Amino acid sequence: MGKIMKTGKVVIVLSGRYAGRKGIIMKSLEEGTNDKQFGQAIIAGIQRYPRRVSRKMSKAKVHKNCRIKPFVKIFNYNHLMPTRYNVSDLSIDNKYTIKDLKDPVKRKKIRFQIRMRLEDRFKCGRNKWFFSKLRF
């Protein structure tokens, strides 16, 4: 009888522009906020997945293919499908709040931070399932 939506859990977005994309729960707001009282979570996800890399490719091409375009968005729990996978200790500064996400400059900074962390994780070769595109 445990809570499912914990930070670090890999989640599949079910509806909206990012439907079918995988994401990680950065922060879960079980009771929502004052003006939106439903379960929500701040998700950092992948908008454009990294492409496949092979041994024959040149260094420049590998660098280009490993790029990830992330998104950061608040989702209603109903629009997420939790999975059994976890992306543990992605050292992203968790101190940002929903208000920070509303500021476009801060949002861009957060997105850049997420992008750097995700690309590092991808190049390490860990969490392979998370970085593979969900085919449907």
Added chain:
Amino acid sequence: MVTQKKQKKALESINSRLALVMKSGKYCLGYKQTLKTLRQGKAKLIIIANNTPHLRKSEIEYYAMLAKTGVHHYNGNNIELGTACGKYFRVCTLSITDAGDSDIIRTLPEAQTGGN
């Protein structure tokens, strides 16, 4: 013949336990609410009727696996499950959040591994 009789007896006992939960415990009827209780970790037992769509059944089982909650596949369709809950509508999934006086949570998962 013997298994039929055994199934019928098991079904009656589940029905009586469910009736006790309806009277004394807390429960949530319906797909959306059972998912809510599963996400919050409040569900103690999930009961699914046998004619729920397979995709929905798998989805609820997956959620229950993540939440480490037991799932019982009720031996009857949604009409029968609704009647067993004492309601005049159909119930495909229900989640028990507080069993009250009933022992349904303790006894049911064992019965499931036995042979429902």
